[in-house]
Amino acid sequence: MNDNQRERMVQGVLARTIGSPCGRARALISAQSDDPLEKVDTSLLSGHTAHCPSCRSFAAVMAWLPRPLVELAEVDPGEAFTNATLRAMLPWRQRVARRLRNLGEEWMALMRRPRFAWEAAYIGAAIIGLLFAAPISPLRDVPGEALRVAQANPVQALVEVSRRQLPATVVNWGDAAWAATGERAGTITRNWRDDLWDRLGRAWNAGTPLGPDTAELGASLRAGRGNRIRKAIDQIKKDFYGIGTELATASGRNNPHNQQDSSGERHGC
Amino acid sequence: MSDLALILERCRQGDELAWEALVRQYQSRVYATALQYVRDADEALDLAQDIFVRVYTHLDTFEGHKTFLPWLLRLARNAAIDHLRRRKARPPRRDVQVEDNPPLPDTRPLPDAQWESKGRRQLVNDAMGQLTSTNREMILLKEIQGLNLKEIAEILGIPVGTVKSRSNRARLELARAILVLDPSAGMSTP
Ligand SMILES: [Zn+2]
Numbered sequence: 001m002n003d004n005q006r007e008r009m010v011q012g013v014l015a016r017t018i019g020s021p022c023g024r025a026r027a028l029i030s031a032q033s034d035d036p037l038e039k040v041d042t043s044l045l046s047g048h049t050a051h052c053p054s055c056r057s058f059a060a061v062m063a064w065l066p067r068p069l070v071e072l073a074e075v076d077p078g079e080a081f082t083n084a085t086l087r088a089m090l091p092w093r094q095r096v097a098r099r100l101r102n103l104g105e106e107w108m109a110l111m112r113r114p115r116f117a118w119e120a121a122y123i124g125a126a127i128i129g130l131l132f133a134a135p136i137s138p139l140r141d142v143p144g145e146a147l148r149v150a151q152a153n154p155v156q157a158l159v160e161v162s163r164r165q166l167p168a169t170v171v172n173w174g175d176a177a178w179a180a181t182g183e184r185a186g187t188i189t190r191n192w193r194d195d196l197w198d199r200l201g202r203a204w205n206a207g208t209p210l211g212p213d214t215a216e217l218g219a220s221l222r223a224g225r226g227n228r229i230r231k232a233i234d235q236i237k238k239d240f241y242g243i244g245t246e247l248a249t250a251s252g253r254n255n256p257h258n259q260q261d262s263s264g265e266r267h268g269c
Numbered sequence: 270m271s272d273l274a275l276i277l278e279r280c281r282q283g284d285e286l287a288w289e290a291l292v293r294q295y296q297s298r299v300y301a302t303a304l305q306y307v308r309d310a311d312e313a314l315d316l317a318q319d320i321f322v323r324v325y326t327h328l329d330t331f332e333g334h335k336t337f338l339p340w341l342l343r344l345a346r347n348a349a350i351d352h353l354r355r356r357k358a359r360p361p362r363r364d365v366q367v368e369d370n371p372p373l374p375d376t377r378p379l380p381d382a383q384w385e386s387k388g389r390r391q392l393v394n395d396a397m398g399q400l401t402s403t404n405r406e407m408i409l410l411k412e413i414q415g416l417n418l419k420e421i422a423e424i425l426g427i428p429v430g431t432v433k434s435r436s437n438r439a440r441l442e443l444a445r446a447i448l449v450l451d452p453s454a455g456m457s458t459p
Contacts, residue, residue: 073298073413073415
């Protein structure tokens, strides 16, 4: 038998038994990019490629492929891109700043109404919590902006009211407080709250972690059944309460002059 | 703290220079990623910008002890998915046929000795355009951006074993596409 006859016979047997072994050969060729093959596989593979030009081509491509692939990892978009990207941030930052300013102005208007002050104490704490501390707060996304907001008068006013009027006995502030603030406050706060719900819902649906501070919360969410969003909101409410208390204590500490009259003076109640 | 960690920390504090440095450091990688998702040079520029806006607005969710690249690529992927969804929803923006496999922008000086490498890069890029989006994404994350199996599994939300088998399949499809585009590609190894 000459070489040609031998090869024809092998192909004939393969055709009448298993068909082509090329698929298996190529799977091995590809797999060896990740892990070294077992000795026997290496030897079987070279036995096949010695007689199969098509798999030899395949192996040749696999051998040179990694380099051009790595070269595709970076493609320079050009200098104009950097500038355009940096510029693109600007309107976004301005929009956020404007939103904050509006929020602050609305709050200031409300703060001038004495009857509003009591509820504002707690809502103030909640807003501050929303602004700075909540793991899914829209403003946690805004590096630098939080600081600017903290320095703005309206929010400082909220801190002040919180410090002076935070009712220590109110633990379950959430729904009662939202309701008590009436329509105007409701419009503002509902937006924040809805945003909060939306984000939480989206994050939950996407199964993505919400961030470092909520890793634990996320885990318990995923583990629990039913009412998951509700539980998360309850947890966030608790967090806000803690933040409000801390803020009140902290600003009381910083301002010993005001500490004496913080014993329960409540405007308009 | 590494340089990158310092830059990220400064970005979180709102330092504009740090942000610029981060954009410059990662723009080629982000653009390359965007290109593989949308396969159109202009659209990739828009998407790359979207990705950076997301990075900027999500900086606080990056856990410092983790590796930055997988986090970045996760954001990039989400932005790409949204972008492609929007593209699907709107009519084509040009009436001329969009070329499926645009030539790669020539961004690096290529001495003569590298021309073969450049030819292969273009060939591989063209072949990438022939893959299913799932396989292309797998090649992008694993072979191009060099993430490990576990990182990819986390981004895609699938088991490591599945990543491994899919990545094998994707490589096979890529090699096949290369040989279809240029049968001489399998002639020899340099
Ligand atoms: Zn074969």
